[in-house]
Amino acid sequence: MRARAGLDDPVERFRVRPGAVTALRVCGGDRVDVIDPHGRQPAELTVLSADPAAVPGTVPDAPASVLRRLVAGPDEEGFAAARILTLLSQHRIDQHAAVATRLFDGRSPAGARAGFGVDADAVVLVAAPASPMSPAAEDPNPPSEVWVEVRRADPRRLEPAELPEPLAEPLYDMRIDARTASAYEVRAGQFIQVIDVQGRQCSDFLAFDAHSLHDGTEYGLDATTTRTVGGGAYPRPGLAGKFFDPRARPLVEVVRDTVGRHDTFALACTAKYYADLGYPGHVNCTDNFNATLSRFGVTARAGWPALNLFYNTAFDADHQLISDEPWSRAGDYVLFRACTDLVCASSACPDDIDPSNGWMPTDIHVRVYDSTRRFSVALGHRLTPDADTVLTRPTAFATRTRALTQQFSEYRGYWLPTAYDNFGPQHEYWACRERAAVMDLSALRKFEILGPDAEALLQATLTRNIRRLARGQVVYSAMCTEAGGVIDDCTVLRLGENNFRFIGGDPYDGVWLREQADRLGLRQVWIKDSTDHLHNLAVQGPASRDLLAELIWTPPTQPALPELGWFRFLIGRLGGPDGVPLVISRTGYTGELGYELWMHPDTGETVWDAVWEAGQPYGLAPLGLEALELLRVESGLVAAGHEFDDQTDPFEAGIGFTVPLKSKTDDFVGRAALLERQAHPQRLLVGLRLDGNDLAGHGDCVHVGRFQVGVVTSGARSPALGSSIALCRIAVQYAEPGTRVEVGKLDGHRKRLGATVTTLPFYDPDKSRPRS
Template sequence: MLRASRAVTAWLFHPAATDAMIGGAHPSHLDVTHQPAPGTQVRLPAPLGEVREEFTVPRGTAQAYRLREGEYLQIIDVEGQQCSDFTAFRSDGLEAGREWMIDGTATRSMVRGAYPGPGLLDKFHDAEMRPLLQVVQDTCGRHDTFGLACTARGYEDRGFPGHLNCSDNISEALAPYGVARRSAWPAINFFWNTWIDHASHRIMTEESHSRPGDHVTMRALEDLVCVSTACPDDIDPINGWNPTDVHVRIYRPETPIRRAVAWREKEDAPMTTSQPSAFHARLEPLTRHFTAARDLWAAVDFPATGALGEYWACREAVTVQDMSSLRKYDIVGPDAEALLQRATTRNVAKMAVWRGAYTLMCDEAGTVIDDGTLFRLGPELFRWCCGSEESGRVLEELAREMGAQVRIHALGGAMPNLAVQGPQSRELLRRIVFTQPQVPALGDLKWFGVTVARLGDREGAPFMLARSGYTGELGYEIFCARADALAIWDAIMEAGADLGVTPMGTEALGMIRIEAGLAAAGAEFAPGVDAFEAGLGFAVDLDKPAFTGREALARNAQAPRRVLKGLLLDGSDVPRHASPVLDGERQVGVVTSATRSPTLGHAVAIVRLGVEHSENGRRLEIGQMDGRMKRLGGTVADIPFIDPQRKRARA
C-alpha cells in the first residue's frame, strides 16, 4: 500500500514476459484501487491491522465490493448515529446464477438471538443455513436484523417522492455483479437501534447508540460480494436526523484481529473492548464458550464436564473459577475508615485488621448502588472488591465532599483473581499456601478472614487470600499480580488433581448462587429497590453512626412493603426473570432469579413479594405466556434454599 500526504501523480507498470506478449497471451490481472484521504475534520479509529483496501461510502450512497475468504471487513460509523445497511452474496452462487445472500430469519434462528455477537454463535447465514461471515468485533451492540433497507415506497407514502433510499442504492451498486434489481432489499442494518416491544410486539426504533468510530468487524467464511450503504434517512431518528458517511476497511487474512465487544463504565465514559483475562491462556484450550463480563471474557462452561458437572464438583469436591472481572479499589489514608464508615452500611470501625465483611453502598433513598466485600489490610488500608465502577465514583465524590485525607486507587486489571470453592478447597490450598508468622495462617482464617500468602514457600508468587466467595460453600478467593496468574493457576490444578479440582464457568455459578440465595445486580437489587427489599437487610447496621441512606433504610425497616423470599416450584420449568407472581388473578410479586436446583430436583425462584403474601407455606403461581396462559405453582419458603444457616461456608 502506498500513502501520500499531498497530491501526486502515480504511474503503475505491470511487466509481462516477452514471449507471453509475442504469443498473444494476456498478462496476469492487476487490481488497483484508489481511496482519497478522509477529510481532516473526522478522525477515524486506528486500523486493526494491515489494510488491503479502504474507502468511504458518502452519505446517501451505496458501494459494492469483493471480499475474499479469510479477509476481515470493518464497517465504521464515522461520525456516530449513522445506519449502514449491509448484505453479502456467495461469489460462487452469483457465478452459477443463484443469489445466495445473508438471510436475517435464518441467522436469527441459527444463533437464537436477534443479533450475532463474538463467540460460538456469531455468524450470518444464508437461506441454506450456511455461514457467510463471522462477527469478530462489535463496539456498538445495538443493530437491526428485523427489517428492510429503506425503500422508495417508504418515503413516498410519507410525502417524500423521489427521496434517496438504500434499496435503490443497493440495486444500482450490485448491478455490475449481475444481481437482479429489487424494490426492497432485506439487509443487516448496522447501527440502527430497533427492538421488539414486549407489550405490543411491534418493532420499535429511536436514535442510534453508536458513537463516532464505532464499528463492526467480520471475517469472511467464503468468497463474497458485499454491499454497504450510508443511509440517507433524514426524516426519522434512525441517523440522528443527520445522515453522515460510513467508512469500510478490508484487512488481509493473516491480520490477527481478536474477538471483542465494547465496554463503557458509564454511558459517556471512554470505550474499551473486552480483553482476555490473565488466566485466558489456561481457559481457552478448555472451552470456546466465553461471554463478556464487563471488559473481560469469562468462561460460560467447559465441555469436558458441562455446567452440571461443574455444579456437582463445587458441591462435592473443589472448583476454580476466573473472577477477574470484579472491580477492586484500594482506599488508603488517615481518613479511610471515616470515608468507608460514611459510604457503606456496615460498622467499619469494628472491623479488625485481616478481617472482611460483605457490605453495601446505598443512595439517599436506601437503594443499593453496589455490593461487595471490604477487607481491612491495615489500620489505614482497605481493599474494596465490588461489582461496578459506580461505587468507585461514589467514594471519590464523597471524599471530596468530606475533604477527606484519603487516596482511592482503582486497580483495574492489575489484580486478577480466582475463586477456589467447595468442600475440598481448604485441603487444596493447604498444599500450596505459605504464610509468614506475622499474618494469619490458612487454618486461622474464619469466614471473611483475609491474609497475604505465597505460593509454596517464602520465595513463591505472592497473593492475597480471603475466605470468601459467591457459592455458599466453603471457599476462598485469591488475588494476585498479572505476572503470577498462570503460575498460580497451574499450582492449583496440579495440587488439586487427586481432589477432583474442576474449572467452573458462569452458568454453574448462576445455579449455585441462586440456591444459596445470594443477590445479584440487576436481579435482586435494582433501581427503586432498597436494601431490605433486596433481601440484604442483614448487611445494614442501623446502630452505626450516619451513613448514606440510613434515614430511608431506618424508615423502611419499620414497615417494609416488599420482602425477598423463595418459591419452591412444583416442577422443573424455570420461569423467566421479571415474570409475575400471582395470587389468583392479582399480581403480588415478581421473579428476580430462577433456576432448576440439581440438589432439590426441581425449579426454585427468588421472588420479591408484598408482605401480605410472604408467609412460608403459602401457595402462589408464576405467570408464563403473557402471565396468564400458563402457571407454575409453588410454595413460599425462606432463602437460602440449601444450607439456610450457611454452615458449609462457615465450616
C-alpha cells in the first residue's frame, strides 16, 4: 500500500504486513528508509537490479525467508505472491535460493530506522518475517508491520500508482472518465470491483437482469424491495447483503466494501437538479446513463434510483436530508458478485456544485473478475484517518462455527456468529446458565506490553494499581482520558516481571498506549499487537470446570485447573505435556463460572474439536452474540458504546470499583478528573425492572413525569427472571432502589413503559457462581 501527501511530496510511504513482501521501484538518487515502528521486528531487504551496487550498503547476509515461502495461488494472497515470483523470475533469481539483507535485531527500539541511498534503477523487495508466537512464551514477540519511506530525487520521474493492485487477473479493466458513465455486461458469479481512483468521488451503480432485458422487460435494482427484504434503514452506513429487483430476486450482493459509508438508492443526479439550482444544461448522471444503456434497449428515465457508492448523506435529527464530502480515499472500492447475468452501468458523477465529489469530479475504474476467483467477505476499517484499510477477517474457529451456522455479523473487524442453527439464543443461553457453552471471543484486542518500563506505563495509564498485580494474576481495569472518560475497559495478565498482556475491546488501545509511552519518555517498553496471534474460546457455565479438567494438563510449576482461582491464569497444554500450548484464565463475560482459553490460531481447530467432543456429555452448546447479550445484561456487565464511552466516567458506567483512588496514590491519566467526579457524582448506572414484557432498548429516554432523568444503555428480556430488564444511566437523585420511572418509546411521551429502579446485577448479585 502506497501513501503520499500529494504530487509535490517527495516521500512515498509503504506498509509491509507481517509475513508479507512489498515491491517498490527506485531510481538513482532516491533514498530508501526501512522503519520498525513498534520495535523488535526484523526486516529482509532484497535488491533486484542489473547493477549489483545499485543500493550501496545492502549486503545479502541471510536467507530471504519470506520470499522462499511464497506460493502462487487462485486466491488474493496467491495472486499477490505470483506477482513477486514473476519479478524474481524476470531477474533470474531462484526463489528457493533468494537472499536478503537482514535489518534490525530482536531488540530494536520502536521507530528504529535503516537508511540506504540508491545509485541505480532497481526493484527493492522489503519483507517482514513472521514466526508464530506461542501464547505461553516467556518473552512473547508477535510479528508486526514494517514501514518503508522512499524519498524521490525527482518526484515526477515515477508516476504515482493511481490504482490499487488487482485482486486477481481481471477479465477486463474499464476506466470511466470524470463526468461520464458506461454500461457493461457481467455473467452470473463474476465479480465487479468499482474503484474510486483519486478519492471523494461518487459513483452511481445500476444493474438489470440481462435475460429479462433480452425478452423486452426491465427488472433493475429496486430500493423498496431491497429495504423491505433486507430490513435496513435508508440510508445507512455501509452496504450489506443482497440487492433485489421488484420481483424480490437478487441481482447483486456486496462481497467487500472498504469505505463503509454510502448513500444507497437516492436518485443519480438529474438535469432537473442542476436546473433548479441555476445550472441549466449541466451534464448529469441520468442523461449519461440513458445514453449508455440505450444500446441494451433500456428505456430512458428522468431520474435513475441507484446505488450511490462513495457518497455521504444522512438524515439529521429533524429528518432533513444532509450531505457532505465523501469518506472514500484514493483506491477505495466496493466489490460485488453478480447473482445472475447482468447489464450494469457505472458513472463518475459530474457534480461540481456541492461537496458530493469533493467539489472536483474525478475518474472511476471498474474491474471484472472471473467467477472461479475467491475473495473474502469483508468491510474495511481504518484505525485512524490516515491508516491503511484493514479488512474483516475470520477467526481461527471459522471452519467449525460455519459448519454450525450461517448467521454471522461483523464485530470489530472479525466475523462472529450471532446465533447457531438448530440451537438459537434461548437454547444457547440456558446451556450457559445450566450446563456449559463455548464461544468465540477472538475479536478481543491483545497487546504484549514488554520491557523494563512496561509496569510503569500501565501504572500511569490504567486506573488499577498494576504494581500490586502478581504473576499469574488477572485484573480488570479502566483506561481513561485526562477528563475521566473511559477509553476502554480491559483485563491485564502479568506473565513475568516485565511481561504483561493487555486485553481490551478497541484496536485503538495500542495506538493510545504508544502515544502515552512517548509522552512519558518511557523508552524501554514495547507495545506489540498480538491479536492475530492469540485467538480465544470462552468455555462458560457450571460444568465448565469439570469439562476442562479432563482436557488441560499443567506442569508442576502451575496450578491444576480445578484449583485455579478467580481472576487467575495458568499456562498449560491440551491433553498432555506434548499437546497444544494454552493460556487458561478463569475469567468470562457471562456471570457464570467460566474460563477463557488462549492459543495460536494455527491450533484453534484442534482446541475447538477437543472442547466440543469433551463437552457433549455435559450438554455443551455453542454460544452466539445474541445469547451473550442476554447473559451480560442480566449480570450487569458493561459494554463499550452502551454503558461507557469517552464521555462517561467509570463511576457513571458502573465500574467505579476499578478506580481505587485511596489505595493507588500514583498518578495516572485522568486521576485528577476522577477525584472531582467521585466527589460530585451526577449520574449512576442502575438496573430497571419493567412492568410488562415490552423491551427497552439502547438510547431510550427514562422519565420522571415530563422530564428526562436518564437513558437506557442496554435492554433485554431476561429468561431467568421472566421479565424485561434494562441497564440505565440515571441522575443520582433518582438512583435509589424502588424509585418509579418510565421508559419513553416513540417520541418519549406517547408511549411510556413503567419501571422500577433496582440494584445491579439482576442475576446472582453476590457473584457466587463465578466465584464458586
